[in-house]
Amino acid sequence: MKHFLNTTVKAVFDGYPPEIRRKMLVLREAIFAVAASEGVGQLEETLKWSEPAYMTAEIGCGSTIRMAWKKEKPNQYAMYFICTTNLVETFRTLFPHQFKYEGNRAIVFQETEDVEMDSLSICIAMALTYHRNKRRKQP
Template structure:
């Protein structure tokens, strides 16, 4: 596995990424990089913590009352996925904007079969929505 940017915040998180199936690992690493880039670009978001929740890498701004956590993992279908808290409106709102560009798992996950440029742009919006959810 190539060295991630930024470096993983713990060996446990590195191990989880190393354990992801080879077919989804590059996509999940790309989403992780987008997430940190979006956080750095937004002065209201600031730093992001990277922890494990339910065995999945989880990301949330360290600044209180800023965002809602998002997790990276593998969906039941075997695709890379971004998971969000099911009681937020993040996935619902995102699905209204991109009804056909992504597949969805209820109100909790956006599935990522691949990341072409159009999907990367949409994914940036999803990430910003999570990072700024409480602002």
């Protein structure tokens, strides 16, 4: 199912190089697909720090996912997670060789590589259900 781009987000995607834009739009669709399969409800698509960002409309359910391409590193793009969570640390433990990581905030992709979508979908699901799952683990 295609999800129509928010017009301000579309303008950002339109400013990316064509191959990067294509790959990032695939990641965008994966975020929406995972959200549907995880039952987190509607996603809000917006800009945070002038970059496409996705968050659950249900308050207290998930953690924001942001994506970006930066001119300083033209051959890579990344998916960002809130650095005060343990998400990237958990991804690194679960998928030590599938992805390259940037500190405790991002999974970084190279333009020339294929993304391991099954593993990435698990990461996306963990982000979109982060707060909901954290509450369930509390005694």
